Amino acid sequence: MHQSTSNVAENDRLSIWIKLSLTPRLGMQSLLKLLGKVSLEALSHYSAKEWLTVGLTPVQVSYLLSDAANQVAEDCLQWQIRGNHRHIVAYFSPDYPALLKEIPSPPPLLFVQGEPALLSVPQLAIVGSRYASMQGLQDAWHFANGIAQHQVAVTSGLALGIDGQAHQGALDGGGKTIAVLGAGLDRIYPARHRGLAERILEQQSGVLVSEFCPSTPPKATNFPRRNRIISGLSLGVLVIEAAEKSGSLITARYAVEQNRDVFVIPGAIHQSGYRGSNALIRDGACLVQNIEQILSEVGTLSAWIKQEKPKEKIQQNELFPPLIDDEELPFAEVLANVGVKATPVDILATRTHIPVHEVMRQLLELELSGHVIAVAGGYIRKGRG
Numbered sequence: 001m002h003q004s005t006s007n008v009a010e011n012d013r014l015s016i017w018i019k020l021s022l023t024p025r026l027g028m029q030s031l032l033k034l035l036g037k038v039s040l041e042a043l044s045h046y047s048a049k050e051w052l053t054v055g056l057t058p059v060q061v062s063y064l065l066s067d068a069a070n071q072v073a074e075d076c077l078q079w080q081i082r083g084n085h086r087h088i089v090a091y092f093s094p095d096y097p098a099l100l101k102e103i104p105s106p107p108p109l110l111f112v113q114g115e116p117a118l119l120s121v122p123q124l125a126i127v128g129s130r131y132a133s134m135q136g137l138q139d140a141w142h143f144a145n146g147i148a149q150h151q152v153a154v155t156s157g158l159a160l161g162i163d164g165q166a167h168q169g170a171l172d173g174g175g176k177t178i179a180v181l182g183a184g185l186d187r188i189y190p191a192r193h194r195g196l197a198e199r200i201l202e203q204q205s206g207v208l209v210s211e212f213c214p215s216t217p218p219k220a221t222n223f224p225r226r227n228r229i230i231s232g233l234s235l236g237v238l239v240i241e242a243a244e245k246s247g248s249l250i251t252a253r254y255a256v257e258q259n260r261d262v263f264v265i266p267g268a269i270h271q272s273g274y275r276g277s278n279a280l281i282r283d284g285a286c287l288v289q290n291i292e293q294i295l296s297e298v299g300t301l302s303a304w305i306k307q308e309k310p311k312e313k314i315q316q317n318e319l320f321p322p323l324i325d326d327e328e329l330p331f332a333e334v335l336a337n338v339g340v341k342a343t344p345v346d347i348l349a350t351r352t353h354i355p356v357h358e359v360m361r362q363l364l365e366l367e368l369s370g371h372v373i374a375v376a377g378g379y380i381r382k383g384r385g
Helices: 002-021 028-037 048-053 058-064 067-082 116-120 134-149 162-172 191-202 222-233 247-257 272-282 291-308 314-319 332-336 345-352 356-368
Strands: 086-090 109-113 123-128 153-156 177-180 206-210 236-240 261-265 372-375 378-381
Touching (some): 002 067, 002 109, 058 067, 109 116, 116 206, 123 134, 123 162, 123 222, 134 153, 134 236, 153 162, 162 177, 162 191, 162 206, 177 191, 191 206, 222 247, 236 247, 236 272, 236 291, 247 261, 247 272, 261 272, 332 345, 332 356, 345 356, 356 378
Parallel strands (some): 123 236
Antiparallel strands (some): 372 378
């Protein structure tokens, strides 16, 4: 009886969170402020008058109390119950990946098919053109296969072209892969990749994940939003064959904003499919020619996670392999907090809990060894994109 009561309470909390997550013009920051004032248990019984007193607009209150909102929440809960290995991972859930919480606009909800713990293992995102050349497709499979064999999961968007080859390469390498969809999990898109999605789940080699309710159809506006999750889950993003106006450039832009590494395989200057890729390199992304270069750079951030968040990141601690390079990167904690935007010394001291004078000493050594550069406003990481 106690377990049944507990389940009912949890469903009530999840139901109100689903409705809040879908409420118009109610972003993540507003949701967190709301939770700072009132518990989800209390909110699940709020009247229209009470909703207005906590700052919601009449339009928002009208949606929250509507039959449509109740039906969507019920449909989502039923989706979770009806199938095997289906999970609704809320922002406050222990299964919500810690790295994703760090991005500027984390999704309030994740719908997951597969094992949610895989969302927190070390990941490299691989993205690129849907209309890739044979060389691009081969590169995607080769790099994904090699990364997977080093026990790093491969994350991509299940799209045609580079994405599909990245997922295939990871599976063929005996590794894990995470597919982030721009539609609901009941609406696999593109349809020709249903078999690939089934393979990911059947081999228990990965997960399908989406922030959209399971029945949501694919829409053009969903895919740029999807891209921030691809980069947000990952320690870095590898761009393979991106044209001038490629969606992969959106993922790379999100990666920069999220302080993730951006790696790019270069292409011939007269090949239009690589113009976006080469532009990223020109703007400071890291040119790579082999897997070891990626593992070396990504390992710095993984080392910081291992030191700072042993409980939240136990899977990453266990799975991430030793670096290929013989030389261990110095002052990994400070280095991991220096990105492509100038970071002041006092901010670094706050993030790392290291005294300012010690941070300055480490930065000087990092600058002398060529790992960081002093610029107006602080320091930036050399070789990051």
